[in-house]
Amino acid sequence: MIHDLKIKSLKVIPDERGRLTEILRQDDPLFQEFGQVYVTTTYPGVVKAWHKHAHQSDNFACVAGMIKLAVYDGRPGSPTEGEVNQFYLGVHHPALVQIPPELYHGWMCVSPEEAIVVNIPTQAYNHDQPDEQRLAPDSPEIPYDWKRKDG
DSSP: OOTTOEEEEOOEEEETTEEEEOOOOTTSTTOOOOOOOEEEEEOTTOEEEEEEOSSOOEEEEEEESEEEEEEEEOOTTOTTTTOEEEEEEETTBOEEEEEOTTEEEEEEEOSSSOEEEEEOOSSOOOSSSOOOEEOOTTOTTSOOOOSOOOO
16 A cells, blocks of 8 residues: 555445435544535546645545546655555445545546545645646556456
8 A cells, every 4th residue: 555545444324214424524533634525527437637736635535436546656755656556436335545645646437327526635726826736647657557457
């Protein structure tokens, strides 16, 4: 596992009315600070990658559909420099992944339906000076292939 990356299984509480899943609480050991909450969607087969932040942490949970989330550690001197982690998140694996600053990350929708992802970043988005650096999904700087692996 990449150094400083955290994952938490989410407990789904079903009853005859539906279900409830707590994603992140103020008293959760993963909680750092609150910036904002937003929802983003991804259509089947679409890749949203790569980006990283200099200051903020992201807290991702996929609440509908399924995504393949990949994280790359390109931090010089990190004990896990050069490593890639991959997680499947969504209705079949409810989990929260906390991505600290300076780790490239992105995902691909792997379900036949649109994936809905909730993010709780530690800082609000600054439209004038965004805290993000981007690379193309197929960037040679990151040793990861988004293609489906059959077999």
